[in-house]
Amino acid sequence: MNPNRRFKDEIYEQFSRIGKAVSSPKRLELLDILCQGERTVEKLAKETALTIANTSQHLQVLKNSRLVEQEKQGLYVVYRPAPMVCDFLFSMRNVAENRIAEIEQIKKRFLEGKKGMEPMDREALLSRLETEDITLLDVRPAEEFRAGHINGALSVPLNELEFMLANLPKDQEIVAYCRGPYCVLSVQAVELLNQRGFNAVRLEEGVQDWKRMGLSLSTGK
Amino acid sequence: MNPNRRFKDEIYEQFSRIGKAVSSPKRLELLDILCQGERTVEKLAKETALTIANTSQHLQVLKNSRLVEQEKQGLYVVYRPAPMVCDFLFSMRNVAENRIAEIEQIKKRFLEGKKGMEPMDREALLSRLETEDITLLDVRPAEEFRAGHINGALSVPLNELEFMLANLPKDQEIVAYCRGPYCVLSVQAVELLNQRGFNAVRLEEGVQDWKRMGLSLSTGK
DNA sequence: CTATTATTCAAGAAAATAATTGAATAATAG
DNA sequence: CTATTATTCAATTATTTTCTTGAATAATAG
Incomplete structure (x- = not known):
């Protein structure tokens, strides 16, 4: 493949990691909650009405796209939004509220x-x-x-x-x-x-x- | 289902429409190009190395999530980014560049x-x-x-x-x-x-x- | 060491998405 | 009216994603 094309494909592939992370309603809800303050998996699961395993998996996805950070605290794992993420979410909410009448x-x-x-x-x-x-x-x-x-x-x-x-x-x-x-x-x-x-x-x-x-x-x- | 839960599910479902739209590398590239100025389907297809049909389908997705607007001009259809979209994209690129080392x-x-x-x-x-x-x-x-x-x-x-x-x-x-x-x-x-x-x-x-x-x-x- | 608790992992089923292909539409030129 | 061109539609296949379930891990308390 043309190296220019290849370069663009690779770059946009990386950008899309962020998009994929915020393409799931559940993950958006998780991020929104995290922007209110750090939480353990358990608390996030309860607040979103997801199973623990499912919550954990969504958090892994968010971690792999670098939108959250985790820290082990004893028996718990505490998740936090990564820097800039809440601003990005705000920008996304802005677009959604202005463009999507259904909201x-x-x-x-x-x-x-x-x-x-x-x-x-x-x-x-x-x-x-x-x-x-x-x-x-x-x-x-x-x-x-x-x-x-x-x-x-x-x-x-x-x-x-x-x-x-x-x-x-x-x-x-x-x-x-x-x-x-x-x-x-x-x-x-x-x-x-x-x-x-x-x-x-x-x-x-x-x-x-x-x-x-x-x-x-x-x-x- | 609990009406509160239902409300949240519905709301985040709507927010995720924006996320889904920007979860595809090709659509991100299309949006990026559109932020440089409006384009016809044909030009977008050429610039992204996609087939016309595929480009058109991606544009439909973007239109359905309200991120682009279209206008028929004679035989052509011209696409444009919707208001706020380029700022949102900028915010997304910012996060990606700062968080994703691979870029x-x-x-x-x-x-x-x-x-x-x-x-x-x-x-x-x-x-x-x-x-x-x-x-x-x-x-x-x-x-x-x-x-x-x-x-x-x-x-x-x-x-x-x-x-x-x-x-x-x-x-x-x-x-x-x-x-x-x-x-x-x-x-x-x-x-x-x-x-x-x-x-x-x-x-x-x-x-x-x-x-x-x-x-x-x-x-x- | 054993039991408990929080979390993650792994596998499978169901659903959604992306790209391809060929056909259908719509606007225009001749 | 016919041919041409840009775009969209529809059906198919391959791929990814989501959720569920049950088991595995890791930290801690007793």
Whole structure:
């Protein structure tokens, strides 16, 4: 074969390794979760509803295309996104959201009939947060809250929410957020709160989106 | 199935349409070419060394994942990258180049033993261009030159280069560029020039890279 | 050393994808 | 209307990918 052709074939073959890695819905979900913070195989399997073996295999694929890194920690193997990967994923999500109309439809259909799901105005939210006019809940697992959360947010993991209701105000609007538009924790939280007579709305943006918009996060307790 | 799980599955299924589109080396090459400017199926087939039917099928895949747009012009169908797609591709190439060591190896092996292939210092190039110390050749097809080229470059398409040699200086360094690091036009040009006793080097960056670095381009003749 | 737990490996079945081929369409020129 | 040309379609084959299952490995606790 022509060496020029051969060169191009070899080069694009390599580029396609990245494409193949992100051509599976499951692997995209795994990467998305990893961009929220490192995880063990077990946790990833649980969050994605895959079998452990299948999760492990997908992670091998991601590792072979250099999109994730792994580290053995005792009995566990912890996976992490490789540098640049979350930015790349963001760019991909951007294209998808702008070009693929079905995404908006699916979102709309899922949120249909649920109260408090309208997109919020960020400016309004920020100013109301400052005047303490609203209560902002971070409903992700406590560990993720510790790793970084929106300034002024309260950590109330979804599975503890039920037991924290007594401490929440009935006369003030409650805003719940989680990992982003495709995370359902805040959706469930808002549903529960509204059922119990609170006035709750969802902030669609997640911590990473918040960060990406140049807004500051806090860490720790 | 749990509606939350169903929602995620549906969403990531949609995201993966983008990934599937860029999981084939041939489609990546097609997209790369399209980011240089719109093309007919025929031209794309020729540039990628694919059959027309195969090219057409790949283009259908890209169209279905909304990464390209098409327009019928008489007997021809012209394809164009959709908005944002070239930026996404750039981000993907970035990840690949940084994470996949094989790419650098393949490049090195291909350029091995060829004269004038060392990366150039951009600053030095710019200042030498201003003092007219070097001759800058754009060896892409004339049409692409017209659509946009580096300020001060001369249009000498590779297949015309042989007949233009008499007009080129023997006492001055000649710098040739084309579409970028994976385009071989400038490589061939530099080889030919050096064989014929000129002092030629290759500028690895292509027009799009140049543009992306914030440097200005000219259009027209 | 043995049992337990997290992860990976290996093999097989089902599904999806890529390239090839020849035929079908659509636009235009004569 | 007929011939030509660019493109797409449809069917087939070969290849890859995904998921499942059960077994193998590796680290640790007792």
